[in-house]
Amino acid sequence: MALRVFLVEDSAxxxxxxxxxxxxxxxxxxxxxxxxxxQAVSWLDRHPGQWDIALVDLFLSEGTGxxxxxxxxxxxxxxxxxVMTNHARNDHLLHHCERLGVDAxxxxxxxxxxxxxxxxxxxxxxxxxxx
Numbered sequence: 001m002a003l004r005v006f007l008v009e010d011s012a013x014x015x016x017x018x019x020x021x022x023x024x025x026x027x028x029x030x031x032x033x034x035x036x037x038x039q040a041v042s043w044l045d046r047h048p049g050q051w052d053i054a055l056v057d058l059f060l061s062e063g064t065g066x067x068x069x070x071x072x073x074x075x076x077x078x079x080x081x082x083v084m085t086n087h088a089r090n091d092h093l094l095h096h097c098e099r100l101g102v103d104a105x106x107x108x109x110x111x112x113x114x115x116x117x118x119x120x121x122x123x124x125x126x127x128x129x130x131x
Contacts, residue, residue: 001126001127002027002028002029002123003026003027003028003029003052003053003119003122003123003126004028004029004031004050004051004052004053005022005028005029005030005031005051005052005053005054005055005119006030006031006032006033006034006040006043006044006047006051006053006054006055007019007022007030007032007033007034007055008033008034008035008040008054008055008056008057008060008065008068009033009035009055009057009084010035010036010057010059010060010061010062011057012035014057014108015033015035018055018084019033021112021116022055022116022119025116025119025120026116026119026120026123027120027123028053028119028123031047031050031051032047032050032051034068035060035061035062036060036061036062036063037060037062037063037064037065037067037068038062038063040056040063040068040071041067041068041071044068044071044072048075049076051079052078052079052080052122052126053079053080053081053082053119053122054068054072054075054079054080054081054082055082055084055115056068056069056081056082056083056084057083057084057085058083058084058085058087058093059085059086059087065083066096066100069081069083069097069100069101069102070100072101073100073101080103080104080118080122081100081101081102081103082102082103082104082105082106082115082118083097083102083104083105083106084105084106084107084108084115085105085106085107085108086107086108086109093105104118
């Protein structure tokens with residue numbers, strides 16, 4: 001079973017790049033994409049158990065990633081919330097994400113390798129279908 005990623009990103013170029021790298025490097029399947037908080041919340045409501053990772057940009061053109069993360073508070077234990085940002089990492093941001101139950105925070109420009117490693121690790125723990 002492939003790792004299912006729901007991507008919340010308002011930059012079309014960044015979305016395309018993340019889709020390409022996640023599908024080729026982590027062998028993930030992008031099951032949904034949203035550019036705004038409203039779109040993301042709507043998708044999550046319609047597909048509650050159909051994702052393994054929600055990869056959420058904190059700063060969106062409409063709404064915020066924080067609103068999306070809050071909407072995921074009742075997710076299944078095996079579902080992960082990952083945050084990505086272009087903003088400098090700081091203790092306040094990390095602490096806030098931790099309080100919201102985020103599993104990891106990555107800087108878009110400098111930590112994509114760590115993001116891919118997390119996804120690969122999660123995919124390796126997923127059950128395989130018998131052939």
